[in-house]
Amino acid sequence: MTTPNDPARRFVVGITGASGALYAKAILTALASANHEIHLAVTSYGKRLLHDELGMEGLDVHALCGLPDSADLRARNIFVHPSKDVGASIASGSFRHDGMIIVPCSSNTLGAVAGGMGDQLVYRAAAVALKERFPLILVHRESPLSLIDIENMRTLTLAGAIIAPANPGLYFLPTTIAEIVDFVAARTLDLLKVRHNLSRRWESNAYNAQSK
Numbered sequence: 001m002t003t004p005n006d007p008a009r010r011f012v013v014g015i016t017g018a019s020g021a022l023y024a025k026a027i028l029t030a031l032a033s034a035n036h037e038i039h040l041a042v043t044s045y046g047k048r049l050l051h052d053e054l055g056m057e058g059l060d061v062h063a064l065c066g067l068p069d070s071a072d073l074r075a076r077n078i079f080v081h082p083s084k085d086v087g088a089s090i091a092s093g094s095f096r097h098d099g100m101i102i103v104p105c106s107s108n109t110l111g112a113v114a115g116g117m118g119d120q121l122v123y124r125a126a127a128v129a130l131k132e133r134f135p136l137i138l139v140h141r142e143s144p145l146s147l148i149d150i151e152n153m154r155t156l157t158l159a160g161a162i163i164a165p166a167n168p169g170l171y172f173l174p175t176t177i178a179e180i181v182d183f184v185a186a187r188t189l190d191l192l193k194v195r196h197n198l199s200r201r202w203e204s205n206a207y208n209a210q211s212k
């Protein structure tokens with residue numbers, strides 16, 4: 001996959017336990033393809049998700065980023081941080097980056113971030129993004145929503161985060177799962193102003209309804 005030219009930037013990506021591993025894979029592959037620096041943290045439930053939905057026996061970063069097994073991750077500026085290492089670089093406000101995406105974002109993670117929890121690296125990195133006013137995108141993928149979920153979304157929105165539910169549009173008449181996944185990934189990357197070629201955009205054509 002080729003990606004339009006975009007100055008290399010630095011992004012943090014968190015993967016948690018809600019269904020939607022393919023969304024994470026599409027976003028990571030797009031970021032890696034464009035040579036952006038990636039800092040990845042995956043919760044224990046996120047690792048279970050990757051096993052259940054992608055068949056990964058361990059955290060296969062090469063596969064998640066669409067890279068051959070021979071690729072040197074460090075040379076590609078792709079870094080993995082242990083999920084419980086709250087002393088990792090991305091847990092500090094002195095670590096400057098261009099935005100964080102949690103994809104997929106479970107309701108448990110939504111509540112933890114809304115409540116200011118910091119006992120997991122993904123939660124702590126999200127808290128840092130909020131306090132430092134870095135973009136924070138939460139790709140929530142659970143339905144239906146309880147009032148608790150809605151209030152947590154409200155709290156996070158007021159704090160500066162963007163809630164971007166994994167809610168694909170169907171107006172372009174997708175025929176494959178990949179097209180649906182790419183739609184959500186594309187709209188998420190748009191929020192961080194990352195160039196990509198994942199999904200075509202809406203092109204309005206005049207609709208003339210003839211009255212009878």
